[in-house]
Amino acid sequence: MKIVPLLALTALVAGCATAPPPAAPRFDHSQTARGQSDRIKYIIVHYTVSDTPRSIKTLTTTDVSAHYLLTDTEQPFFYTLVDESRQSNHAGYSSWKIYNQLNSASIGIEIVNPGFTETPQGRVYAPFKQAQIDQLILLLKDIVKRHNIAPGNILGHNEIAPQRKQDPGPLFPWKQLADAGLIPWPExxxxxxxxxxxxxxxxxxxxxxxxxxxxxxxxxxxxxxxxxxxxxxxxxxxxxxxxxxxxxxxxxxxxxxxxxxTPIPALPAAPAAPAAPVTPAPAAPAE
CATH class of the missing domain: 1.10.101.10 (PGBD-like superfamily/PGBD)
Known part of the structure; x- marks a missing residue:
């Protein structure tokens, strides 16, 4: 006769016990917000002013970094130094249109190139290897496609910091990028x-x-x-x-x-062609 009260007491104690905390947060990925955009808005092109070994050392052991480093070897290739999902410190104090401090909104690409030499005749810039430019265009097209980069948002470091930077310099072949459909060019x-x-x-x-x-x-x-x-x-x-x-x-x-x-004005819409005259069908003969 004492079994029933004991079972009732056991049930009461079990009901008052604290549930263990969850081991991880619970998520439902079935909904997506409309108001969002890609963090990456710009691609910034630099030159390193050093050779490949020194460029690697600078970009991996100091606070200066870049997402990609393009070598100057016989067959140039890219070192991936910072994942695109993370910010690299390549732009410094910078500005373009409504954006300031472009590190947070850009991908930085460093190209191994000695930069320039000061001579009695003035500053002499070093040319880029065509093989480097070929590789660069391939990467730019890939990044533009994946991040939906707007035309005009592939820039040189000197464009976003014109008071303190010269790279990628006057010998960088911007026209080749335009010919590849990557940047606008004046007609x-x-x-x-x-x-x-x-x-x-x-x-x-x-x-x-x-x-x-x-x-x-x-x-x-x-x-x-x-x-x-x-x-x-x-x-x-x-x-x-x-x-x-x-x-x-x-x-x-x-x-x-x-x-x-100055945008090219849109052409006026062509006038609509006049409707073809409708010929009424002949009446059916009376039976």
């Missing part, structure tokens, strides 16, 4: 059409500063042709007119800049 016919007007009347410095800012550069807006403004003009010329990059706001620079910052 020569549009540049030629604008050139006479700018040769006749060169815009004021304020125009150059505004257009450079529209393109993406961090540039003073003070109407003065100061050294900071000249530096930005020089960087622009280095990319789009590497034959002369002295920072002088000349007519050809104005034409290039105007084309790059």
């Amino acid at each position: 020569p016919s549009r540049v030629a059409a604008r050139l006479p007007g700018f040769q006749e009347q060169l815009p004021e410095v304020t125009w150059f500063q505004r257009k450079l800012a529209d393109h993406g550069y961090a540039v003073p807006q003070n109407g003065e042709l100061d050294q900071a403004t000249r530096n930005v003009i020089s960087v622009f010329q280095t990319k789009y007119r590497p034959a002369l990059y002295d920072g002088t706001p000349d007519a050809e620079t104005a034409a290039l800049l105007d084309v790059l910052t």
Whole structure:
């Protein structure tokens, strides 16, 4: 007769016992938020100013890093130094359009290249190997596809830091990237059409500063042709007119800049073809 109270007491104690904590958080991956985007917005191209062994040492043992290092060997290849899901410290203090400190929004690619040498005749830059550029284009196409990088968001280090950086320099073949469909390029016919007007009347410095800012550069807006403004003009010329990059706001620079910052107007829609006349069907003969 005492068994029933004992069973009831056992059940009561079991009901009051604390459940053990879960070993791991529980997830349901069946829902996805609409409001999201890829963290990677830009690809930044650098040169190392050293050979491959020293570049590896610098990029693996100091606070400076990059996601990829492209060697200058006979058959160039990439070292993967930082996973794309993680931030590398390659951009430093930087700015482009609405973004500042581009480390967090970019992938950095270092290309082994000695950079430049100071000579009595001036600074002499070292060319890139075509095999390096071939490899680079393959990687850029892959990254652009995977991260949906917008046209115009493949940049040189000097473009995002024009007051302190020169890389990848005037011998980097940006036009090859344009020919590969990776970056926009000023249409020569549009540049030629604008050139006479700018040769006749060169815009004021304020125009150059505004257009450079529209393109993406961090540039003073003070109407003065100061050294900071000249530096930005020089960087622009280095990319789009590497034959002369002295920072002088000349007519050809104005034409290039105007084309790059002025969208091509959309063609008017073709008028709809008139509807074909409808011929009524003949009436059926009466029976």
